[in-house]
Amino acid sequence: MSQRLLQSMLLAFIAMWLLNSYFAPKQNNSGNGAGRPDQKAPALAQVFNGIASVKGAPAPNSVAANDSATTDNVAENATSAGNATSAGNATSADNTTSPQAANAAGNAATTTAPAVAAAPPTTPLNAQSAAAEVKRLQGQINQNPRDEYSYWARLRIGMLQQYFLGGLETEKYKPNLWEIIISPFSKYPETSSIYDEILWSGYNNEVVAQAAYQKGDYIWRQALSKGEKVSRDGAVALENLIFRSRNSADFAQSSIFIPVSADNVPLTAPPAGGFEAVKVSELRNLTDARGVQNRVDAYYQTTVFYKIFDGVVKLFGSQPAFSYGLAIIVLAILARFAIHPLTKKQYDSVKGMQVIAPEMKKIQEKYKNKPEQQMQMVQEIQAL
Numbered sequence: 001m002s003q004r005l006l007q008s009m010l011l012a013f014i015a016m017w018l019l020n021s022y023f024a025p026k027q028n029n030s031g032n033g034a035g036r037p038d039q040k041a042p043a044l045a046q047v048f049n050g051i052a053s054v055k056g057a058p059a060p061n062s063v064a065a066n067d068s069a070t071t072d073n074v075a076e077n078a079t080s081a082g083n084a085t086s087a088g089n090a091t092s093a094d095n096t097t098s099p100q101a102a103n104a105a106g107n108a109a110t111t112t113a114p115a116v117a118a119a120p121p122t123t124p125l126n127a128q129s130a131a132a133e134v135k136r137l138q139g140q141i142n143q144n145p146r147d148e149y150s151y152w153a154r155l156r157i158g159m160l161q162q163y164f165l166g167g168l169e170t171e172k173y174k175p176n177l178w179e180i181i182i183s184p185f186s187k188y189p190e191t192s193s194i195y196d197e198i199l200w201s202g203y204n205n206e207v208v209a210q211a212a213y214q215k216g217d218y219i220w221r222q223a224l225s226k227g228e229k230v231s232r233d234g235a236v237a238l239e240n241l242i243f244r245s246r247n248s249a250d251f252a253q254s255s256i257f258i259p260v261s262a263d264n265v266p267l268t269a270p271p272a273g274g275f276e277a278v279k280v281s282e283l284r285n286l287t288d289a290r291g292v293q294n295r296v297d298a299y300y301q302t303t304v305f306y307k308i309f310d311g312v313v314k315l316f317g318s319q320p321a322f323s324y325g326l327a328i329i330v331l332a333i334l335a336r337f338a339i340h341p342l343t344k345k346q347y348d349s350v351k352g353m354q355v356i357a358p359e360m361k362k363i364q365e366k367y368k369n370k371p372e373q374q375m376q377m378v379q380e381i382q383a384l
Helices: 003-023 044-048 062-090 099-110 127-143 148-164 177-182 194-199 206-225 232-247 249-253 293-300 304-315 323-366 371-383
Strands: 170-172 191-193 255-259 275-279
Touching: 044 148, 044 206, 044 255, 127 148, 148 194, 148 206, 191 194, 194 206, 206 232, 206 255, 232 249, 232 293, 304 323, 323 371
Parallel strands: none
Antiparallel strands: 170 191, 255 275
């Protein structure tokens, strides 16, 4: 590989990185002005508040409980400070303020922002209240789009859209520059939603797991409602859970919530039986309409390569001990034979260039001051 080609590839990579950096959403963690300080997300179960009941939700840890208590204390201290100030104004003739009021005002002044964001209301929602909450959550996301709470809020917005606002809002999928360069001929998803923003976040927690399941399950059921038997985009989204759980034991052991019943789960309304907690690793063992591995397998069984491979496996008896290994060997040999003509042609071309290389060098030296004649002689030699 020539030095000029290497330089060109390096420059292209730098240009691509700069473009991605320029067009990427900017993070705002300042907490000043209109910004919002970083906040931890509420428990995953609280994303279902007002939507449906949940079963088997893990108990909140002590840190979250303490942070929630801090949140309550902030509100209580602020209220006490306000009451004390009112009392002070009422007694301004004496120019005195009670010690309790001074204490409360001091507490309110020195208390920092809560580490855990406030949970959504638990009262049942309707379309109007859901739309108002989506607007409020979107405003909080805009103030700080990259902290843990912002992705929890995106998950909550997706659930509200799906179950109360007529369905998940989607837009045409737009691959980024990196995807276009690395895999220009890949088949990208048709649409993207707010769940995709969570999957691209860089986090690898239960919020991401829930978003992957919600997205895959929604797209899969949507395809079934249109009369399709399988959904490629739905299978790819569900397969994301399998890949992530293989790469992270913590992710595999995290709990998400799926419908309690696999029967008659509506597409754009909360399931009547509510949701139940299930570990990500256990989703692969479910064989009903809530499962992951069975739906991924159902899609791949419709692909051409799967049918070819499955046919070769059956040809060798469908024995797990040796059939799959023999099928891989046979397909590798067939692929080698298929590309042999192209490989031979390339080899012959390289060998021919090696033969005429000395003659071309002589021509370049003889006609170095006559480029037109040099090019003509080279073309004549290559035509031989």
